[in-house]
Amino acid sequence: xxxxxxxxxxxxxxxxxxxxxxxxxxxxxxxxxxxxxxxxxxxxxxxxxxxxxxxxxxxxxxxxxxxxxxxxxxxxxxxxxxxxxxxxxxxxxxxxxxxxxxxxxxxxxxxxxxxxxxxxxxxxxxxxxxxxxxxxxxxxxxxxxxxxxxxxxxxxxxxxxxxxxxxxxxxxxxxxxxxxxxxxxxxxxxxxxxxxxxxxxxxxxxxxxxxxxxxxxxxxxxxxxxxxxxxxxxxxxxxxxxxxxxxxxxxxxxxxxxxxxxxxxxxxxxxxxxxxxx
Amino acid sequence: xxxxxxxxxxxxxxxxxxxxxxxxxxxxxxxxxxxxxxxxxxxxxxxxxxxxxxxxxxxxxxxxxxxxxxxxxxxxxxxxxxxxxxxxxxxxxxxxxxxxxxxxxxxxxxxxxxxxxxxxxxxxxxxxxxxxxxxxxxxxxxxxxxxxxxxxxxxxxxxxxxxxxxxxxxxxxxxxxxxxxxxxxxxxxxxxxxxxxxxxxxxxxxxxxxxxxxxxxxxxxxxxxxxxxxxxxxxxxxxxxxxxxxxxxxxxxxxxxxxxxxxxxxxxxxxxxxxxxxxxxxxxxxxxxxxxxxxxxxxxxxxxxxxxxxxxxxxxxxxxxxxxxxxxxxxxxxxxxxxxxxxxxxxxxxxxxxxxxxxxxxxxxxxxxxxxxxxxxxxxxxxxxxxxxxxxxxxxxxxxxxxxxxxxxxxxxxxxxxxxxxxxxxxxxxxxxxxxxxxxxxxxxxxxxxxxxxxxxxxxxxxxxx
Numbered sequence: 001x002x003x004x005x006x007x008x009x010x011x012x013x014x015x016x017x018x019x020x021x022x023x024x025x026x027x028x029x030x031x032x033x034x035x036x037x038x039x040x041x042x043x044x045x046x047x048x049x050x051x052x053x054x055x056x057x058x059x060x061x062x063x064x065x066x067x068x069x070x071x072x073x074x075x076x077x078x079x080x081x082x083x084x085x086x087x088x089x090x091x092x093x094x095x096x097x098x099x100x101x102x103x104x105x106x107x108x109x110x111x112x113x114x115x116x117x118x119x120x121x122x123x124x125x126x127x128x129x130x131x132x133x134x135x136x137x138x139x140x141x142x143x144x145x146x147x148x149x150x151x152x153x154x155x156x157x158x159x160x161x162x163x164x165x166x167x168x169x170x171x172x173x174x175x176x177x178x179x180x181x182x183x184x185x186x187x188x189x190x191x192x193x194x195x196x197x198x199x200x201x202x203x204x205x206x207x208x209x210x211x212x213x214x215x216x217x218x219x220x221x222x223x224x225x226x227x228x229x230x231x232x233x234x235x236x237x238x239x240x241x242x243x244x245x246x247x248x249x250x251x252x253x254x255x256x257x258x259x260x261x262x263x264x265x266x267x268x269x270x271x272x273x274x275x276x277x278x
Numbered sequence: 279x280x281x282x283x284x285x286x287x288x289x290x291x292x293x294x295x296x297x298x299x300x301x302x303x304x305x306x307x308x309x310x311x312x313x314x315x316x317x318x319x320x321x322x323x324x325x326x327x328x329x330x331x332x333x334x335x336x337x338x339x340x341x342x343x344x345x346x347x348x349x350x351x352x353x354x355x356x357x358x359x360x361x362x363x364x365x366x367x368x369x370x371x372x373x374x375x376x377x378x379x380x381x382x383x384x385x386x387x388x389x390x391x392x393x394x395x396x397x398x399x400x401x402x403x404x405x406x407x408x409x410x411x412x413x414x415x416x417x418x419x420x421x422x423x424x425x426x427x428x429x430x431x432x433x434x435x436x437x438x439x440x441x442x443x444x445x446x447x448x449x450x451x452x453x454x455x456x457x458x459x460x461x462x463x464x465x466x467x468x469x470x471x472x473x474x475x476x477x478x479x480x481x482x483x484x485x486x487x488x489x490x491x492x493x494x495x496x497x498x499x500x501x502x503x504x505x506x507x508x509x510x511x512x513x514x515x516x517x518x519x520x521x522x523x524x525x526x527x528x529x530x531x532x533x534x535x536x537x538x539x540x541x542x543x544x545x546x547x548x549x550x551x552x553x554x555x556x557x558x559x560x561x562x563x564x565x566x567x568x569x570x571x572x573x574x575x576x577x578x579x580x581x582x583x584x585x586x587x588x589x590x591x592x593x594x595x596x597x598x599x600x601x602x603x604x605x606x607x608x609x610x611x612x613x614x615x616x617x618x619x620x621x622x623x624x625x626x627x628x629x630x631x632x633x634x635x636x637x638x639x640x641x642x643x644x645x646x647x648x649x650x651x652x653x654x655x656x657x658x659x660x661x662x663x664x665x666x667x668x669x670x671x672x673x674x675x676x677x678x679x680x681x682x683x684x685x686x687x688x689x690x691x692x693x694x695x696x697x698x699x700x701x702x703x704x705x706x707x708x709x710x711x712x713x714x715x716x717x718x719x720x721x722x723x724x725x726x727x728x729x730x731x732x733x734x735x736x737x738x739x740x741x742x743x744x
Binding site for chain 2: 023024027037041042043044068069083084085086087088089215216218219220221222223225227232237251254255257258259262263
């Protein structure tokens, strides 16, 4: 169970694993995620299902190797297995047929955006995609997005790929040119915040996918709680998608830093041991 | 003869010293040895109409097993207990005996009741150590297949009862380990996880299959389970959705639901630094609430190295719902009880980490719907307590995942599953439910009692099926 069938480094330090998970693949809908664990002592971390193949019985996860767990995952080879994968969790994205949706993805958020953008296209919507990354080596899935998007716009902070600038610059231009019915924005929290502030000015419905810390993913711990319209909601059972104009982004940004110190300690310890063992 | 029995005092359970035990996760009550157990067993009057049995939610044949202990026939004692109780090692440790069997013991009227819980634990632990007590007779397979959703105490009981009757049972568990609240909620120092694993292994020996990481309602629906060939389904998913106070500042870093705090520690073993899941320690910890969960959280925080740990509770000592023994042990370990105190607001530092909590003093007024006197704020009595870690243990409600996905399942106004308490039947034919998902947060033994009732009804139903 949960055997890795494919492993690729699709951008600098960003990895793709196609994993055998027959039952999850059958049920996975765009917007849903899984909780992944490796080893008896590993943590449970949430990763979005980037795509699912019912025939092959596999799901694909994409992640950046930034912490202890993702570093360990990235070191697994084809043929290795994850210990536990639980899912599909979360509410699926409410995808409808619209005249025009602009899908905005930032960094690894693009992996989360991909099934949703494709879902809108499959429903017959007009889909434009704006992707942003810090530089060319961190841009993922642009060919995959380009294969179905009506229009694909790329930007990087340093201009090494596409336009030089932020996704909000491109989005503003697109909204002013032809106001869409809905914007879907997924990426780092400051990005989703900036996009939502922009779309609020133009009164465009906006969906975001939140990424708080999680443990169980089934609503029993409250770790992933976020404030939506002043009320507490659990991202794992009420989300992960929410109305972008109702999210308290600042609170989420702060809550995401809760274990920063512990993480760097774990990472240092892990790296040192790996070096010694090699 | 009875006079002689009455003269034997209730044997004292050996306990780990508070100053030592607050730094380890080993069990606090160390358990009776053979000598203590047999002496305690002598005290039982072997009443013709045992009140203790009436106080037991699963009707353990108490005087009978105690007589076997007295006679040194321990193997027969475990077989006797297991006729009615699938999880004696668990119950002997966590049941609120003072409200159940021991609360009804005749000896308790003028003196101390028989230590029924300790005796049950002794028998169960002995059986675990020696490896006996299994059902030895041949079990004929019925060919019927049952899906149990949830591997907490109620699901495990249903599984055991039905497996012993020859049915094929598959348990679907959302987590990566079985036991439900036994493994994520109750700490190691109250219920060693090795016991839960042992009980699960026993069920597997009976042919029960466990499927982990399976969230029914997401990966499969109940209807799909029937399509896959299951003849009946039992829902024991519990009431794990944590409640919060809904006060300002509750989303600051360093504020946890008790479920989160305990899951990190118990299930994910965050207290062991070789495990990756992190946990946070504080200098000044407050735990809001006074049930067993609050006690567990407070005593865990202490063991993880927190310096000052206080329980903050809006009512008084008499209304505290926790088991007497837990409150007593907590106080011995140095946990403060700030009673008639209610938190109003949390404030954080520049990193959004909690640093203090504003509280108000309370006084008790008229009883509310729970029968307990309603706490009322005393005007102008606000004060602040330094707090860098807060654990909210004010109860939990129905987990919505499965119930949201089964539109035909009739729910109560508070989103619990509506089930006939005398049979466990829900509004869907072939589907039973029991435990906290039906009653709201209660106890391990009550969940087991509900499982017992449902299993009996399910067995009758299955025997009628072609």
